[in-house]
Amino acid sequence: MGCSGGLRAVRSALLALLLGFSAPPWLQAEKLGDGCGHMVVYQDSGTLASKNYPGTYPNYTVCEKKIQIPQGKRLIFKIGDLDIESEKCESNYLTILSSSTIHGPYCGNMMPVPKEIILDTNEAIIRFESGSHVSGRGFLLSYASSDHPDLITCLERANHHVKNEYSRYCPAGCRDIAGDISGNIVEGYRDTSLLCKSAIHSGVVADELGGQINVIQQKGVSRYKGILANGILSQDGSLSDKRFVFTSNGCNKSLSLEDGFIPNSHITASSSWEETSEIGESVQWSPDKAWLQVQGISWASNHSSHREWLEIDLGEKKRITGIRTTGSTMLKFNFYVKTFIMNYKNNNSKWRTYKGILSNEEKVFQGNSNYGDLVRNNFIPPIVARYVRIIPQTWHQRIALKVEMIGCRITQANNSFTHPMWQRPSQSTGVAVGKEDRTITEPIPSEDTSLGERQKKVLMAHLMHKTQVVGNRSSSPLSDISQQNLPSAIIMKRRLHKSWI
Ligand SMILES: *[C@@H]1O[C@H](CO)[C@@H](O)[C@H](O)[C@H]1NC(C)=O
Ligand SMILES: *[C@@H]1O[C@H](CO)[C@@H](O)[C@H](O)[C@H]1NC(C)=O
Ligand SMILES: *[C@@H]1O[C@H](CO)[C@@H](O)[C@H](O)[C@H]1NC(C)=O
Ligand SMILES: *[C@@H]1O[C@H](CO)[C@@H](O)[C@H](O)[C@H]1NC(C)=O
Numbered sequence: 135m136g137c138s139g140g141l142r143a144v145r146s147a148l149l150a151l152l153l154g155f156s157a158p159p160w161l162q163a164e165k166l167g168d169g170c171g172h173m174v175v176y177q178d179s180g181t182l183a184s185k186n187y188p189g190t191y192p193n194y195t196v197c198e199k200k201i202q203i204p205q206g207k208r209l210i211f212k213i214g215d216l217d218i219e220s221e222k223c224e225s226n227y228l229t230i231l232s233s234s235t236i237h238g239p240y241c242g243n244m245m246p247v248p249k250e251i252i253l254d255t256n257e258a259i260i261r262f263e264s265g266s267h268v269s270g271r272g273f274l275l276s277y278a279s280s281d282h283p284d285l286i287t288c289l290e291r292a293n294h295h296v297k298n299e300y301s302r303y304c305p306a307g308c309r310d311i312a313g314d315i316s317g318n319i320v321e322g323y324r325d326t327s328l329l330c331k332s333a334i335h336s337g338v339v340a341d342e343l344g345g346q347i348n349v350i351q352q353k354g355v356s357r358y359k360g361i362l363a364n365g366i367l368s369q370d371g372s373l374s375d376k377r378f379v380f381t382s383n384g385c386n387k388s389l390s391l392e393d394g395f396i397p398n399s400h401i402t403a404s405s406s407w408e409e410t411s412e413i414g415e416s417v418q419w420s421p422d423k424a425w426l427q428v429q430g431i432s433w434a435s436n437h438s439s440h441r442e443w444l445e446i447d448l449g450e451k452k453r454i455t456g457i458r459t460t461g462s463t464m465l466k467f468n469f470y471v472k473t474f475i476m477n478y479k480n481n482n483s484k485w486r487t488y489k490g491i492l493s494n495e496e497k498v499f500q501g502n503s504n505y506g507d508l509v510r511n512n513f514i515p516p517i518v519a520r521y522v523r524i525i526p527q528t529w530h531q532r533i534a535l536k537v538e539m540i541g542c543r544i545t546q547a548n549n550s551f552t553h554p555m556w557q558r559p560s561q562s563t564g565v566a567v568g569k570e571d572r573t574i575t576e577p578i579p580s581e582d583t584s585l586g587e588r589q590k591k592v593l594m595a596h597l598m599h600k601t602q603v604v605g606n607r608s609s610s611p612l613s614d615i616s617q618q619n620l621p622s623a624i625i626m627k628r629r630l631h632k633s634w635i
């Protein structure tokens with residue numbers, strides 16, 4: 135039933151599309167959206183999952199996505215999870231198509247799906263299709279170039295590993311994958327934590343880029359404290375046998391403690407709040423209260439606007455790898471900064487806005503979510519500057535901050551920054567993170583659909599597009615492939631291709 139139901143759906147959807155009819159309600163999901171879920175597609179690596187993953191993927195949906203890495207490299211895929219309800223992969227399946235081969239269709243949840251697929255090419259199309267079904271998580275996979283044979287998926291946990299020290303390659307896009315991590319960079323992470331998400335939490339890799347992680351396994355501790363860092367909230371965790379930490383390049387000192395406290399004249403603000411306390415005393419929420427190491431109230435601005443700032447002069451040009459912030463730290467004053475951006479400059483230069491690693495827009499950091507907890511954000515790549523400004527974008531009740539900058543002196547770290555994670559990618563143009571290619575959701579008709587000339591043209595355009603997408607070659611990517619076991623839609627495509635092009 136799944137198969138013929140799927141075919142019928144495909145046919146009527148196509149007709150509705152071509153003839154401009156509105157689709158019946160049960161088809162609208164397919165028409166509007168698509169079967170793609172979380173997708174981070176960067177030119178060196180990425181992560182793809184079906185819609186709602188790890189929840190159940192929708193009925194009658196298609197996700198088709200082209201993956202391309204730089205020319206001359208070979209694509210590696212790692213399948214982290216595959217749970218597609220189907221016995222014969224007829225209308226629910228996943229395939230990976232390159233110009234020379236087709237991998238799959240894959241379905242089920244126990245079948246021998248390869249954990250790793252290495253292609254001869256630098257391009258492929260991932261195609262996921264569903265018919266009518268009741269359960270199934272769909273799929274989650276990662277890709278990278280063959281320069282990174284130690285690629286893992288976002289679902290890999292440290293307790294899968296037995297060695298005490300190892301190195302792996304995390305793909306881009308693991309931050310928003312469901313799954314717990316417990317612990318923090320100082321005490322380490324519980325071994326049940328997801329490796330790549332922990333690496334983003336600890337500031338070792340950027341979600342937008344992924345990268346190499348070096349893991350050291352250690353004896354567990356009795357408790358793991360959860361904190362918010364780099365937009366990820368880790369959980370509190372209980373005793374475990376093992377925990378893990380990431381090796382660090384050591385550029386993680388407190389820049390306000392390095393040479394004793396920075397003089398108060400080195401911290402200034404756009405305005406500060408003067409409060410009259412219950413007993414009639416004047417209380418200054420001045421910028422010198424903003425040092426994290428100083429107990430008591432924080433800095434607070436007199437005004438609430440996006441033009442307020444807190445400025446720190448580090449005395450000399452430093453390499454700044456992170457920032458830790460809290461709010462007022464006072465139960466009575468529920469003030470904190472929810473998001474902020476960073477500006478930086480050197481002696482005589484203009485203020486510049488810190489941008490994300492790939493994006494051309496200012497990077498908005500996720501700050502505090504209450505008045506008291508410490509939140510950390512890392513700068514990848516680091517900021518190299520003498521002056522920095524924290525510019526609050528959103529806040530709760532009133533702008534209030536205590537801060538600590540983390541980093542190191544430049545001379546001290548001269549040779550420590552050859553690690554790729556500190557370098558901008560050589561070609562940062564090209565594929566934008568989070569942006570999707572055109573996703574094809576229109577179904578393909580079966581042979582016996584009778585179509586007029588206009589409709590044929592529409593379909594031809596569609597197929598031409600596909601041919602370009604698949605291989606940059608004039609021949610059909612599917613022409614050498616046996617029809618056996620092929621999902622119906624692919625067979626139909628091939629027939630159409632032959633008869634019309
Ligand atoms: C798909 O449709 C069937 C029949 O209408 C329904 O029983 C099932 O719950 C649907 N599955 C999903 C994932 O929505
Ligand atoms: C800072 O780096 C040193 C040297 O690599 C390391 O031993 C230490 O644990 C790091 N501290 C933090 C808080 O990451
Ligand atoms: C705060 O702002 C108010 C109104 O804009 C102003 O009257 C007051 O002098 C300001 N206080 C400080 C300490 O700047
Ligand atoms: C910046 O100014 C400081 C003191 O004002 C000086 O010591 C330093 O050399 C200057 N740096 C540059 C790069 O000009």
Ligand SMILES: *[C@@H]1O[C@H](CO)[C@@H](O)[C@H](O)[C@H]1NC(C)=O
Binds near residue numbers: 545548549
């Ligand atoms: C950095 O450079 C200085 C002087 O050029 C040198 O003395 C020092 O050993 C270098 N540090 C490292 C970590 O290589």
